[in-house]
Amino acid sequence: MSTKNVTETTPAEPNRRDILYIATGAAATVAAGGMVWPLISQMNPDASALALASTEVDLAPIPLGQIVTVKWRGKPVFIRHRTADEIKAAQDTPLTELPDPEADSKRAQKPEWLVVIGVCTHLGCIPTGKSGEFDGWFCPCHGSTYDVSGRIRSGPAPTNLEVPKYAFLSDKKIKIG
Amino acid sequence: MDGHSQYTPKSGFARWLERRLPIVSFMYDSFVAYPTPKNLNYMWTFGAILSFMLVAQIVTGIVLAMHYTGETTLAFNSVESIMRDVNWGWALRYAHANGASMFFLAVYIHMARGMYYGSYKEPREVLWILGVVIFMVMIATGFLGYVLPWGQMSFWAATVITNLFSAFPVVGGPIREWLIGGYSVDNPTLNRFFALHYLLPFIIVAVVALHVWALHVTGQNNPTGVEVKDVKKETVPFTPFATMKDGFAIGVFLVIYAWMTFFVPNYLGHPDNYIEANPLVTPPHIVPEWYFLPFYAILRAIPNKLLGVIAMFLSILIMAALPWLDKSPVKSGSYRPLFRKFYWVFIAVSIALGYLGAQPAEGVYLWLARIASLYYFLHFVVILPLLTKYEKPEPVPESIDASVAAGSVTHA
Numbered sequence: 001m002s003t004k005n006v007t008e009t010t011p012a013e014p015n016r017r018d019i020l021y022i023a024t025g026a027a028a029t030v031a032a033g034g035m036v037w038p039l040i041s042q043m044n045p046d047a048s049a050l051a052l053a054s055t056e057v058d059l060a061p062i063p064l065g066q067i068v069t070v071k072w073r074g075k076p077v078f079i080r081h082r083t084a085d086e087i088k089a090a091q092d093t094p095l096t097e098l099p100d101p102e103a104d105s106k107r108a109q110k111p112e113w114l115v116v117i118g119v120c121t122h123l124g125c126i127p128t129g130k131s132g133e134f135d136g137w138f139c140p141c142h143g144s145t146y147d148v149s150g151r152i153r154s155g156p157a158p159t160n161l162e163v164p165k166y167a168f169l170s171d172k173k174i175k176i177g
Numbered sequence: 178m179d180g181h182s183q184y185t186p187k188s189g190f191a192r193w194l195e196r197r198l199p200i201v202s203f204m205y206d207s208f209v210a211y212p213t214p215k216n217l218n219y220m221w222t223f224g225a226i227l228s229f230m231l232v233a234q235i236v237t238g239i240v241l242a243m244h245y246t247g248e249t250t251l252a253f254n255s256v257e258s259i260m261r262d263v264n265w266g267w268a269l270r271y272a273h274a275n276g277a278s279m280f281f282l283a284v285y286i287h288m289a290r291g292m293y294y295g296s297y298k299e300p301r302e303v304l305w306i307l308g309v310v311i312f313m314v315m316i317a318t319g320f321l322g323y324v325l326p327w328g329q330m331s332f333w334a335a336t337v338i339t340n341l342f343s344a345f346p347v348v349g350g351p352i353r354e355w356l357i358g359g360y361s362v363d364n365p366t367l368n369r370f371f372a373l374h375y376l377l378p379f380i381i382v383a384v385v386a387l388h389v390w391a392l393h394v395t396g397q398n399n400p401t402g403v404e405v406k407d408v409k410k411e412t413v414p415f416t417p418f419a420t421m422k423d424g425f426a427i428g429v430f431l432v433i434y435a436w437m438t439f440f441v442p443n444y445l446g447h448p449d450n451y452i453e454a455n456p457l458v459t460p461p462h463i464v465p466e467w468y469f470l471p472f473y474a475i476l477r478a479i480p481n482k483l484l485g486v487i488a489m490f491l492s493i494l495i496m497a498a499l500p501w502l503d504k505s506p507v508k509s510g511s512y513r514p515l516f517r518k519f520y521w522v523f524i525a526v527s528i529a530l531g532y533l534g535a536q537p538a539e540g541v542y543l544w545l546a547r548i549a550s551l552y553y554f555l556h557f558v559v560i561l562p563l564l565t566k567y568e569k570p571e572p573v574p575e576s577i578d579a580s581v582a583a584g585s586v587t588h589a
Contacts, residue, residue, distance in 0.1 A: 040355075043369065049359040069457055074361035076457045119361075122482055124340040125333065126459040140461045141337060142477050143538045158482045 054177030056169065059113065067129040069118060072176050076118035076126055077164060078137075079174075082148060086135075087111045090149040100159045104149045107163050115166050115174065116150040122157035137161070181414040182210045207393060212412035213419045214399035216577050220294075221397065223287040225423030226430050230280040231385065235378050237273040238322075245325065247371030249364045252327035253453040271442040272434075277319050278445050279434045281468035284312060292499070293520055295508030296398040302500040304391035309497040311384050314377055316469070316493070321374040323466060327367060328450030333463050335362045335370070341476075344486040361456060401580045402508025403573060411577040462537065470534030471527050475553065477538045478546040488550065495557045503561040507570040515568045523556045 014022075055072045057079060062068050067080045082090070087104075091111070095101040108114050118137075120127050125141035132138030132145035134153050139145075144155030151160040166176045184205035186192045195202060244263050246255040259266035288308070291297055297305035324335045339357050343349040358365030396405060405411050413419075437444070445467055449460045465473050475492050479485035495502075503516075510517045530549045536542040574580035 043358055044355050045359045046365065049363075049365070071457065074359065074363055074456065122340075123337040124343075125337065125463070126457065128459075128461075140459055141333075141463050143543075156477070156480050156482055156485060 054175055056173065056175050058173055060172040070176070072117075072164065077176055078114070078116050078118040078129065078150070078161075080114040080116075080129070080148070082108075082112050082114055086148040089135075090147060093147065093149075093151075097153075099152050102149075102151060102160055107149050107151070107160070109166075109168065113174075114148070114150060115163060115176070116161040117164050118161070120144055120157055121152065121159045121161065122155070127161075181212060181409075181412070184210070207389075207415075208420075209414065209416040211393065211415040211419075212396070212405070212408050213415050214397055214405055214577055215411060215413045215418075216399050216401065216581055217397065217419075217422075218400055219422075219426060220286070220290040221399075222423050222426030223283050223290065224392075225419075226283045226427055227280070227287060228385070229427050229430075230276060230283055231378070231381060234273065234276050234280060235382075237269050237276060238375070238378065240269055241273055242371075242375060245371070247325065247368050249327060249367055249454070252325065252367060256326045268438070271438045274446065275434065275437045275442060277322065278466070278468065279430070279437065280315070281319070283430070284315065285468075288312070288496075289524060291398075292523075293510040294398055294400060295402050295503070295505075295510065297499045298402075298503070298508050299500065300395050301391075301398065304388060304395060305500060306497050307384055307388040307391055309493070311381055311388060312496075313493060314381050314384065318374060318377040318381065319466065319468065321370045321377065324367065324370045325374060326450060327454045329452045329454055329458075329460050330447045330450040330463065332362060332454035332456065333459055334465060335366060337463070339366075341486045341489070344483045346483070363456075398508065399577060400509060400511060401574055401577055402512070403575075403577055403580070406576045407578065464535050467531065467535075470532075471530035471553075472534075474530040474534030474546045475550045477534070478543065478550040488554075492550075492553060495554070498557070499561075502557055503565055505565045505568065505570065507573055509573075512571045512573050513564070513568060514571060516564050519556065519560050519564065523553075526552050526556070 055070060055077075057068075057070050059079065059081070062079065062081045064081050065083050065086075067078055069076045069078055071077070090104040090108075093104070095103065104111070107116075118126050120139040120141065122139065122142055122144050125139050127137035127139040127144070127146060129137055132153075134145055134147035136148045136150065136153075137146040139155065139157065142156050144157035145153050146157075146161055147153050149160075150163070152158070164176050166174050169175050184202040186195045186201070191201065194200070241259065244255065244259050244266060246252055256270070259270050261267075263269075291305065291308070320334065320338055324331045335357075339353050339362065342356060343353045345352070354360065356366075357363070358369065399405075447464070449463075452460075464470070472489050472492055476485045476489040479488050505513065505516070507513055510520055526549050530546065530553065533542055533546040533549060538546075574583065
């Protein structure tokens with residue numbers, strides 16, 4: 001034994017000891033990953049944020065032409081009681097003029113009521129109502145303009161103002177969420 | 178490099194310690210005997226100024242954290258109580274807020290110095306990249322800290338900046354929700370921003386240690402860009418020469434810092450940040466702090482959300498590629514007649530971008546911002562490589578000693 005070279009005693013094929021080393025290393029890696037995951041996941045929205053609240057809104061007190069803002073899931077929701085002129089302007093806009101083409105009828109369940117999430121789709125600012133070139137909304141942060149259907153018309157925002165899930169509970173009452 | 182003198186432990190305890198942990202000789206070699214080129218000008222004092230500012234921000238920050246509350250219903254009032262009730266609270270907070278501005282002012286001068294004298298070139302590439310890393314962590318730290326007072330600008334800065342990540346397709350939305358811990362900026366966001374704002378300065382300290390280590394391996398660049406050839410003749414020991422000069426420069430810098438803090442403490446701030454955060458109202462004109470304006474201008478200049486975000490990140494990252502974009506063998510701008518002109522145009526364009534970032538994003542401002550943004554990138558990816566190829570540099574002095582004997586740099 002003492003005359004043998006060390007390399008001769010090490011076979012080319014992996015032996016049982018190598019398998020044990022690899023298995024131990026692999027198990028340690030998986031365990032490390034498993035321990036890191038809670039540290040990353042704790043930053044995700046917690047149970048209270050995930051609890052999807054819904055909001056009921058009475059539309060009766062909103063006069064024609066006015067926009068009210070309600071809070072839903074921490075975000076503002078615009079409810080716009082649109083005038084006949086505004087409805088006509090929104091419906092008559094050719095889809096070819098829109099960066100994110102979407103028909104007004106697809107966005108408003110009843111033409112006189114527009115319900116959209118009031119968060120600019122660019123970087124999340126709150127657009128101001130009844131301003132901008134199309135008399136819809138104008139975002140003061142980076143100059144995006146939206147029309148009376150909440151559709152993006154100019155500026156850096158990529159998409160239309162989002163329409164939340166909502167339903168008419170009665171003629172003058174909606175439930176958002 | 179070999180130093181000017183060597184540390185020899187004199188007392189019995191010093192000899193005992195030296196054999197176990199040679200920390201005294203390490204400090205001696207790094208900050209006393211360390212050879213600094215004898216022709217350094219005052220632009221070389223900003224490293225020391227930045228080190229001072231880092232310590233100043235950490236010290237004022239730690240004491241402010243003893244009085245601040247990172248909770249949405251209490252944060253704004255806790256800052257007001259720091260201003261009105263806490264002993265010296267007003268001075269500490271103004272020193273911290275203006276300290277951020279002075280920190281960025283110093284880092285921009287430090288970076289501009291490196292760009293003019295070619296301090297990023299071989300063999301200092303790693304030193305330069307570590308500097309870019311420090312700058313990026315500084316940006317993150319400054320942003321996180323600005324959110325803490327929970328004023329209107331704080332809230333909307335947090336909203337806009339975290340929304341930058343939502344520009345990336347598919348993963349963007351979940352990343353943003355992970356960052357802010359909800360569907361909109363709220364208490365989880367503020368709480369973690371406070372934790373991270375406390376952490377990141379210590380990360381900066383660690384990267385600064387690597388930055389200084391890399392500097393001490395390669396030695397400092399100097400206004401001629403010619404490497405030190407004779408350590409004994411062309412360098413002076415760090416202490417007292419650099420220590421005293423840096424100390425004087427810090428003193429002058431402190432005069433400006435103190436003037437800002439005590440006489441115009443809110444000059445660089447925004448009145449809207451003295452209104453408590455309101456998630457339902459965006460201020461009519463939101464702008465970031467002055468030190469982020471050039472990057473903000475680039476973001477707004479591009480009429481596409483994803484491309485704007487990518488351009489903004491690239492405008493910072495591209496600096497890390499400088500050693501490979503400018504491969505001219507001549508380091509110092511003092512001997513590069515064409516580079517010198519383009520350098521000052523670049524500085525002017527960067528300042529112009531800062532001005533445009535503060536203006537409303539419309540009309541002529543938007544177009545000027547687009548032209549300036551385009552030029553910013555052209556400087557890096559077209560002008561510098563072309564200069565490398567076609568510029569005829571002026572003759573470079575044989576050595577630092579030769580340039581000093583000839584009466585410094587001659588072109589001016």
